[in-house]
Amino acid sequence: MTSHFDAVVIGAGAAGLMCAMEAGSRGKTVAVLDHADQPGRKILISGGGRANFTNLHCRPDNFLSSNPHFAKSALARFTPEDFLALVRKHRIPFHEKKLGQLFCDRSARDLLDMLLAECAEAGVQLFLGSSLSEITRPDGFHIRTSRQTFTAPALVVAAGGLSIPKIGATGIGYDIARQFGIKVIEPRAALVPLTFSARDLAQFQELSGVSTEVTASVEGQAFREKMLFTHRGLSGPAILQISSYWRQGGAIEIDFAPGEELFAPLRGRNARRDPASAEAALRSVLPQRLAARLIETAPPTGWTNAALDEAETRLHHWRFLPAGTEGFSKAEVTAGGVDTDALSARTMESRAVPGLYFIGEVVDVTGHLGGFNFQWAWASGAAAGRAL
Structure with a gap:
C-alpha cells in the first residue's frame, strides 16, 4: 500500500x-x-x-x-x-x-x-x-x-x-x-555527568550526594550553578552545562566558593592558623564533608600569608581531569x-x-x-x- x-x-x-x-x-x-x-x-x-x-x-x-x-x-x-x-x-x-x-x-x-x-x-x-x-x-x-x-x-x-x-x-x-x-x-x-579518573575516584567517591554551588569552567565557558558529587563522578547543573563544551582529554576547572575568601578567618589579627582552624573556615562556607576532604587532600603547605594565598587560589581553580562521560x-x-x-x-x-x-x-x-x-x-x- x-x-x-x-x-x-x-x-x-x-x-x-x-x-x-x-x-x-x-x-x-x-x-x-x-x-x-x-x-x-x-x-x-x-x-x-x-x-x-x-x-x-x-x-x-x-x-x-x-x-x-x-x-x-x-x-x-x-x-x-x-x-x-x-x-x-x-x-x-x-x-x-x-x-x-x-x-x-x-x-x-x-x-x-x-x-x-x-x-x-x-x-x-x-x-x-x-x-x-x-x-x-x-x-x-x-x-x-x-x-x-x-x-x-x-x-x-x-x-x-x-x-x-x-x-x-x-x-x-x-x-x-x-x-x-x-x-x-x-x-x-552533551548535558551529561562526567566520570572521575582513578585518582579522583579514590579521593572523592565518598562524597557521593554532596552538593554545592560552584563555577565550572572549560574552554572559555563558565557556569555558576550547583554541582553534585556522585559515586562515579560529577553531576548537577554546573557540570551538565560544562559537559557540552568538554572534550576527551581536557581538564575542567572548579571554583568551589565563587566570590568567597575561604581562609579569611585565618587572616585576622591573632587568628589561629592550624589544620583545625583551616577546616573550620572551609566548613563555614562549604558542606562539612567537602570541607574536610579538601583540607585532607590539599591542605595549606604552611601558615604564612603566601601559603594561604596559594591554598586559596587552588580551591578557586581546582582542576579535574575527567575520565569521560556517563555516555548517551x-x-x-x-x-x-x-x-x-x-x-x-x-x-x-x-x-x-x-x-x-x-x-x-x-x-x-x-x-x-x-x-x-x-x-x-x-x-x-x-x-x-x-x-x-
Missing part, C-alpha cells in the same frame, strides 16, 4: 510535531512517522515529568554549534513568547522555576496533548510503530516502512539524536543525512549532528537536496540546560513547517 502526502516527517517528537502542525495548518497534507508506539516520549520524561518547555531569556549565545550564527534566524522568527501563546491558548498552567525556565504545573502530558490536538486540527496523520526500511528519491521521496510506503515531494527528518536510547533513540537521522551525501559532525553526549544513556541531548553548512538557516532545507529538511536535535545545534533545546525544537520545526 502506498500513500501520497505533501510532506512526510520522520520523528513524532517536539520538532517533528511542531513542523507537522505548522505545515498542516497551511493546507499541506502531512504524515508523521515514528518507530515508537507512542509519540513524544522524550517530552513526557523531560523536566522530571513536567517539561521545561522553553526559557524566557533565550538568546543565540545559549546554543553551541560549529556555526554559532546558524540558529539566529529560526530563533528570531519563533520566540518563547510565540510558544507561550500556544500554551495559553490551550489553558495549560505553567510556572517559572528559576532563570527564566518555564515548566508545566501539572504534567508534560499537557504539552504533548496540546501538540497532538494542534496536529489533529491541522489534519496531520500519525503512523506509529512504523520502522523505516528504505528511502529512495527517483521522483520525490519514496519512504518504505514496516507498515506501508509513503511518497512525498518533501521529507523532514526530525529523528532526534542518540541520547537516552532506552526510550528509542537511534542514529537513523544521521544515516539519512549520510545517504544523501550530507556531512555529519561527530555526535557526542545519561545524556539529556546529543551535540554534533547534521552539519549546518549543508542547510538553509531560514528553512532548514538541504542546500544540495531540494525537499529534504533536518530539524531539532539531529542538527548540529545544542542548547544549554534550562529549556533551550525545546525552544530550538519549536523554532526549527516552525521554520521548516512554514517553508514546506
Whole structure:
C-alpha cells in the first residue's frame, strides 16, 4: 500500500510535531512517522515529568554549534513568547522555576496533548510503530516502512539524536543525512555527568550526594550553578552545562566558593592558623564533608600569608581531569549532528537536496540546560513547517 502526502516527517517528537502542525495548518497534507508506539516520549520524561518547555531569556549565545550564527534566524522568527501563546491558548498552567525556565504545573502530558490536538486540527496523520526500511528519491521521496510506503515531494527528518536510547533513540537521522551525501559532525553526549579518573575516584567517591554551588569552567565557558558529587563522578547543573563544551582529554576547572575568601578567618589579627582552624573556615562556607576532604587532600603547605594565598587560589581553580562521560544513556541531548553548512538557516532545507529538511536535535545545534533545546525544537520545526 502506498500513500501520497505533501510532506512526510520522520520523528513524532517536539520538532517533528511542531513542523507537522505548522505545515498542516497551511493546507499541506502531512504524515508523521515514528518507530515508537507512542509519540513524544522524550517530552513526557523531560523536566522530571513536567517539561521545561522553553526559557524566557533565550538568546543565540545559549546554543553551541560549529556555526554559532546558524540558529539566529529560526530563533528570531519563533520566540518563547510565540510558544507561550500556544500554551495559553490551550489553558495549560505553567510556572517559572528559576532563570527564566518555564515548566508545566501539572504534567508534560499537557504539552504533548496540546501538540497532538494542534496536529489533529491541522489534519496531520500519525503512523506509529512504523520502522523505516528504505528511502529512495527517483521522483520525490519514496519512504518504505514496516507498515506501508509513503511518497512525498518533501521529507523532514526530525529523528532526534542518540541520547537516552532506552526510550528509542537511534542514529537513523544521521544515516539519512549520510545517504544523501550530507556531512555529519561527530555526535557526542552533551548535558551529561562526567566520570572521575582513578585518582579522583579514590579521593572523592565518598562524597557521593554532596552538593554545592560552584563555577565550572572549560574552554572559555563558565557556569555558576550547583554541582553534585556522585559515586562515579560529577553531576548537577554546573557540570551538565560544562559537559557540552568538554572534550576527551581536557581538564575542567572548579571554583568551589565563587566570590568567597575561604581562609579569611585565618587572616585576622591573632587568628589561629592550624589544620583545625583551616577546616573550620572551609566548613563555614562549604558542606562539612567537602570541607574536610579538601583540607585532607590539599591542605595549606604552611601558615604564612603566601601559603594561604596559594591554598586559596587552588580551591578557586581546582582542576579535574575527567575520565569521560556517563555516555548517551545519561545524556539529556546529543551535540554534533547534521552539519549546518549543508542547510538553509531560514528553512532548514538541504542546500544540495531540494525537499529534504533536518530539524531539532539531529542538527548540529545544542542548547544549554534550562529549556533551550525545546525552544530550538519549536523554532526549527516552525521554520521548516512554514517553508514546506
